[in-house]
Amino acid sequence: MMSKSSRVALAVCLAGWMGFTALGIASAEEPKSVKLNTTADHTKFKELQREFASGPEVTKACLSCHTEAAGQIHRTKHWKWEYKNPDTDQLLGKKNVVNNFCISIASNEAACNSCHVGYGWKDASFDFTSEENVDCVVCHDTTGNYKKPSGLAGNVVTKDMEFPPGSGKILKAIDLSKIAQKVGKSSRDTCGGCHFNGGGGDGVKHGDMDSSLAAPEKELDVHMDASGLDFTCGTCHKTSSHDVAGSRYTPTAKDAEGAHLRGATDNGNPATCISCHGNVPHKQEARLNQHATKLACQTCHIPEFARGGIATKMNWDWSTAGQRDANGQQITRKDAKGHINYESRKGDFILAENVKPTYVWFNGQVNYTLKTDKLDVNADVTHINTLGGSPTDGKSMIWPIKRFGGKQPYDTVNMTLLTPHTAGNDDTGYWKNLEWDKALQAGVKVSGVPYSGKFGFVKTQMDWPITHMVAPKDKALGCVECHAKDGRLTGLDGIYMPGSGANPLLDKLGWGLALLTLLAVLGHGAMRIVLRRKA
Amino acid sequence: MTERVYLFKGFVRFWHWSQASLIIFLMVSGFEIHGTYKLFGFKQAVGYHTIAAWALVGLWIFAIFWHVTTGEWRQYIPTTDKVVAIMHYYSSGIFKDEPHPFRPTSVLKHNPLQRITYLLILTLLSPLLWITGWLYLFYADWSAWGLSALQLEWIATAHTIGAFLMLAFLISHLYLATTGHKLTSQIKAMITGWEEIEKPRHP
Numbered sequence: 001m002m003s004k005s006s007r008v009a010l011a012v013c014l015a016g017w018m019g020f021t022a023l024g025i026a027s028a029e030e031p032k033s034v035k036l037n038t039t040a041d042h043t044k045f046k047e048l049q050r051e052f053a054s055g056p057e058v059t060k061a062c063l064s065c066h067t068e069a070a071g072q073i074h075r076t077k078h079w080k081w082e083y084k085n086p087d088t089d090q091l092l093g094k095k096n097v098v099n100n101f102c103i104s105i106a107s108n109e110a111a112c113n114s115c116h117v118g119y120g121w122k123d124a125s126f127d128f129t130s131e132e133n134v135d136c137v138v139c140h141d142t143t144g145n146y147k148k149p150s151g152l153a154g155n156v157v158t159k160d161m162e163f164p165p166g167s168g169k170i171l172k173a174i175d176l177s178k179i180a181q182k183v184g185k186s187s188r189d190t191c192g193g194c195h196f197n198g199g200g201g202d203g204v205k206h207g208d209m210d211s212s213l214a215a216p217e218k219e220l221d222v223h224m225d226a227s228g229l230d231f232t233c234g235t236c237h238k239t240s241s242h243d244v245a246g247s248r249y250t251p252t253a254k255d256a257e258g259a260h261l262r263g264a265t266d267n268g269n270p271a272t273c274i275s276c277h278g279n280v281p282h283k284q285e286a287r288l289n290q291h292a293t294k295l296a297c298q299t300c301h302i303p304e305f306a307r308g309g310i311a312t313k314m315n316w317d318w319s320t321a322g323q324r325d326a327n328g329q330q331i332t333r334k335d336a337k338g339h340i341n342y343e344s345r346k347g348d349f350i351l352a353e354n355v356k357p358t359y360v361w362f363n364g365q366v367n368y369t370l371k372t373d374k375l376d377v378n379a380d381v382t383h384i385n386t387l388g389g390s391p392t393d394g395k396s397m398i399w400p401i402k403r404f405g406g407k408q409p410y411d412t413v414n415m416t417l418l419t420p421h422t423a424g425n426d427d428t429g430y431w432k433n434l435e436w437d438k439a440l441q442a443g444v445k446v447s448g449v450p451y452s453g454k455f456g457f458v459k460t461q462m463d464w465p466i467t468h469m470v471a472p473k474d475k476a477l478g479c480v481e482c483h484a485k486d487g488r489l490t491g492l493d494g495i496y497m498p499g500s501g502a503n504p505l506l507d508k509l510g511w512g513l514a515l516l517t518l519l520a521v522l523g524h525g526a527m528r529i530v531l532r533r534k535a
Numbered sequence: 536m537t538e539r540v541y542l543f544k545g546f547v548r549f550w551h552w553s554q555a556s557l558i559i560f561l562m563v564s565g566f567e568i569h570g571t572y573k574l575f576g577f578k579q580a581v582g583y584h585t586i587a588a589w590a591l592v593g594l595w596i597f598a599i600f601w602h603v604t605t606g607e608w609r610q611y612i613p614t615t616d617k618v619v620a621i622m623h624y625y626s627s628g629i630f631k632d633e634p635h636p637f638r639p640t641s642v643l644k645h646n647p648l649q650r651i652t653y654l655l656i657l658t659l660l661s662p663l664l665w666i667t668g669w670l671y672l673f674y675a676d677w678s679a680w681g682l683s684a685l686q687l688e689w690i691a692t693a694h695t696i697g698a699f700l701m702l703a704f705l706i707s708h709l710y711l712a713t714t715g716h717k718l719t720s721q722i723k724a725m726i727t728g729w730e731e732i733e734k735p736r737h738p
Contacts, residue, residue, distance in 0.1 A: 287581070290675035479577040485570060499577055501572040506692055507571075510699030517703040521710035524625075524671035528714075531630040 021492055029323050043181040052176035055119040055156045056132035061180065063131060070131035072242035078117045080128065081105075083249050099372055100316060100384050100406030100460040101199040104419035106447035111423030114148040115194040116476075122153035124446070137176075140183040145174055150423070164425040188214050188224065191233040205309040207355060207402040208468035212308020220308050222472045231457065238270040246271035251465055253296065253364035253389070254397045255279075273297040294495070296362075296397040300477040301470050304354045305402060308469070311339050311351040315405040319457035321347035322434045330434070339526050345422075345431040347407075357400030357466050359489055361389035371449045375415045375458060382410075382417075384462035391494020403465040409440060413452035417460075421445040536734040537716060542644045543728045547607075550598050551725055557591045558701065565698055610645055611654045618647045629714065634733055645717055652704075660700055667694035 042048055047061045063070055073079045082093035094112075099102050105112040110355070113121040118133045120126060127133060135154065137146050148154055149161060149171055157171045192214055199205030203212075215226040222233040237246045242427065252269040258280035260266055268275060274297070281297075282288035306312040323344050325331045330344035339351040365388035371374070375382050384406075389396035410417040421442035422430045428441035444451040482489045483499035496502055543551070564584040567574050573643065575583060575612035602608040620636040625648075628636075637646035670677070670690045677685055716733050724730030 210675070293675065479581070483570075483577050496686070496691055498568050498691060501570045502688070502691060503695075506695055510695065510702075513699055514702045514706060516708045521707055525710065525713070527630055532632055 020513075042183050044288050045181070048177065048180045052180065052347045053158050054234065055135055055137070055154075055176070058176055058180050059119075059132045059134055059136055062136045062183075063125060066136075069136065069242065070134040073117060073134045073243075074128070074131075075242050076117075077247075078242075078244065079134070081116065083247075085249055085366075086147060087161040087250065087365055088367055090370060092368060096370065097368055098384065098417045098419060100404060100408050100462050101205055101313070103318075103408055103417075104371075104443070104447055106419050107375050107421040107443045107445070108423045113154050114150045114152065115197075116154045118155050119156075137179060137183060138193065139186045142182050142184040142187065142188055143179050143180055144189060146179050147174060151425070157227070161204055167425075184253055185232070186234055187237075195233075199313060202305060203308075203312045205313070205404075206464060206468070207305040207312035208302065208464075208466045210306070210308055210310040210312070212310050213468065216308065218472055218534075219475065220471075222470050236276075240298045244295055248465075249366060251362075251364050251366070253362045253399065253465075262270070270293045270436055273301075296399045298467050298470070299359065299398050301472055301473070302357070302400055302468075303468050303475060303477050303481075304356055305400075305466050305469055306353045306355050307471075309353065311337070311353045312355065313349050313401070314352045314355065315348075315350035315406040316346070317348040317410060317457075319347060319407045321345060321430075322436070324434070337493060344434060355402070356488065358403045358463075359398055359492055360387055360401055361391055361396040361492070362399040362401075362465060363393055363395040363397075365389075369417065371417060371419065371447060373416065375410060375417070377415065380459070381405075382458050382459050382460045387463050387465070398489065398495075400466040402529055404462045404464060406460045406462070407457045408460055409436065409455050410458040411450070411452050412454045412456045414450055416449060417458075418451060418455055419447040419449055421446070423444045537731050538734050539729045539731055540639060541641055541728055542724055542730050548603050548725060548728060550594065550601075553594055554591065554598075557587050557594065558705070560696060561587050561591070562702060562705070569695060569698075585672065588672070594701065596639070610643070611650055611657065612706055613651050613654055614647050616647055618651075619647050621646055625714075634735070638732065638735070656704060660697060660704070663693060664697040664701065667691075667697060 029373050045065075047064055050061075050327075051060045052061070059070070067331065074416060077083050077093060080093060081095040082091065084091050094105055102108070102112070104417070108121045110125075117135050117138055118126075119135055129491070135148075138148060146154055146156070147484050148446075149163065156176065157173050157174060160173050161171050163169060163171045192211060194205075194214065195209055196202060196211045197204070198209070203210030213221060213224055216224045218225040218228050234244075237244050239245065245271065255268060255272040255274040256279070257266060257268040258274065260268060260270055260275045268343055272276065273281075277297070279292065280289045281292065282521065304324075320342070321344060322330060323342075331342070332340050332344070333342035335341040339349075341349045341351065343349075367386045367388065369384055387399075387401070389399075409420060410416060411418055418440050420430050420436065421428050422439065422440040425432060427433060428435075428438045428442035433439075437453070440451060440455055477488070481487060482501070483497055485499075485501045487497065489495060489498055490500070501507070561584060564575065564580045564587065566572065567580040568584055574580065602667065617636055618679045624633065624636055628634075635646075639646065665689050669680075670685070671687075671694060673680075674687060674690075677683055712725075713719075715724070716731050720731045
């Protein structure tokens with residue numbers, strides 16, 4: 001039973017609560033029209049209430065308040081496209097590396113550099129100290145209308161223009177004023193604008209990043225699930241001073257730090273799984289935590305890549321490029337699923353969806369074959385990059401990778417990779433004229449690679465660690481994907497896996513012993529029956 | 536003429552049959568984990584194998600306690616007495632319906648050959664399976680225990696060797712259980728405790 005005094009107290013509480021609620025309703029009379037996750041409404045800023053004739057004009061307006069932003073960008077890989085790997089001393093970055101997709105940006109800047117966070121990088125004369133050439137909007141657009149067309153060196157179109165000139169194709173102008181007034185935090189769309197399209201098209205390069213991640217379902221990515229956790233790229237790639245965490249040049253293969261604690265001294269990579277989940281993430285099954293001492297989380301939790309319905313390129317053979325039809329026109333062919341698998345200007349492709357990764361020991365060290373490196377004449381394949389790692393170095397984990405194969409031009413005398421001029425509406429651009437020698441001459445002039453005039457095509461291979469498209473836990477790999485004969489890790493050194501039939505000799509001897517014992521007792525029994533009957 | 540002797544006390548019979556079931560179940564699940572066939576599914580087999588292993592650990596704790604406190608451990612003290620005669624019996628006498636040279640009593644229930652076999656199983660084969668099985672279970676703690684030089688493959692191979700030896704023992708054990716006075720005398724004895732044996736022919 002309730003005492004009188006407590007009944008009074010309850011009544012007072014109820015009255016107070018009702019009064020408080022009523023006040024709350026009163027103060028919410030003018031709800032905000034949009035869910036603001038910022039304290040600034042850029043439509044109200046006078047600096048942005050004007051017309052902008054170019055990207056740099058917008059940037060100047062941004063910098064009038066965000067005074068240090070351009071300086072922060074200047075220090076990043078997104079701006080420099082250059083990175084010196086402190087472990088290997090190799091000078092990397094898009095400016096320097098050669099890959100086996102579109103090969104090299106040298107001489108192709110106007111096209112490739114539409115993905116640079118800047119305006120106007122068309123050749124070596126680009127001013128990397130210019131603040132107004134920083135492109136703020138490409139990462140902060142929220143409208144989806146901001147476009148940096150290929151061929152314009154990262155510039156935007158503010159007046160309708162015919163491009164390429166004489167082609168009859170019109171590039172539509174965009175309204176920079178409206179776009180600038182709507183800037184906000186970066187999103188899956190802004191990052192994806194470039195990173196989904198690496199290699200020149202949706203899903204081409206990475207396999208674990210394509211436009212299906214713009215608004216994915218839980219099955220495709222448990223964290224980015226648009227109707228669930230709804231992570232943006234930045235949720236994991238925690239960015240500070242515009243420097244985005246995470247690197248493909250110096251990845252974190254094994255994170256021994258454990259979960260990151262606020263305030264703790266920790267220079268670790270905040271984009272690893274472990275930085276949130278810790279090193280013993282499995283609550284139910286301790287055995288899975290044992291697995292996590294050798295396996296990267298990604299190995300089990302990303303059962304396949306390219307799962308979002310968009311195919312990724314698995315192979316690109318430049319050596320077959322250049323075919324024309326009877327009328328001398330460039331041709332394209334498609335595979336059974338409708339993916340383009342041949343283009344005159346690019347050669348043959350193999351595309352695939354729902355790809356089971358290849359698995360390797362990986363310790364985070366990546367070595368590149370650079371423009372200056374001599375190719376090994378005797379090698380079966382040239383490794384564009386080589387992932388370091390072994391079962392015994394104590395730094396390696398078993399990682400899933402996309403192994404991308406290719407065939408690309410090299411100098412048969414100097415034994416180096418060559419950099420063709422591909423994109424460009426000019427006489428030497430391979431994609432226009434399909435002439436290798438001209439394209440290579442023009443390309444090496446910019447890249448500085450010595451060219452003997454003799455070229456061939458070399459088989460190449462590039463490895464891409466897979467880390468996105470994390471499946472929900474019930475879709476993680478089951479035991480028998482690996483614990484079986486011809487399981488996924490077959491051929492990988494330094495592991496013993498029960499169930500994989502690892503030691504056939506042991507089985508032969510063991511079953512042989514059991515069989516002999518059986519024969520012996522059966523023989524003995526038979527003799528008992530036969531001999532006793534006689535007696 | 537036969538007589539009945541009381542050989543197996545209640546606990547021994549309980550121990551024998553529960554241990555037999557566990558060992559057979561461990562073999563069935565173990566060889567699935569080994570990759571020999573599919574029955575429960577790999578994940579379930581691992582789970583069952585682990586549970587059965589812990590159950591066997593529990594059973595052994597009781598069994599060791601019982602053997603020590605009752606003095607029954609003396610049943611396993613090896614002897615060479617009559618070994619030759621018994622070997623001769625199984626390789627020759629048994630076919631001619633000769634009498635068994637060993638007469639079991641409740642104090643000496645195992646013949647010398649059994650004593651040696653069971654002693655070897657209890658002191659060599661079982662520990663091989665136990666130790667490797669425990670290490671297998673606690674694989675994650677090896678480095679914490681200072682065992683990082685150990686290779687999983689060695690442990691797994693030794694454990695599998697143990698399993699094959701146990702299988703060979705099981706086959707011969709099942710057969711030898713039929714070599715009593717009648718085919719079923721020894722099996723009945725392990726159920727009821729009482730074994731029917733032949734009376735001495737020369738009084």
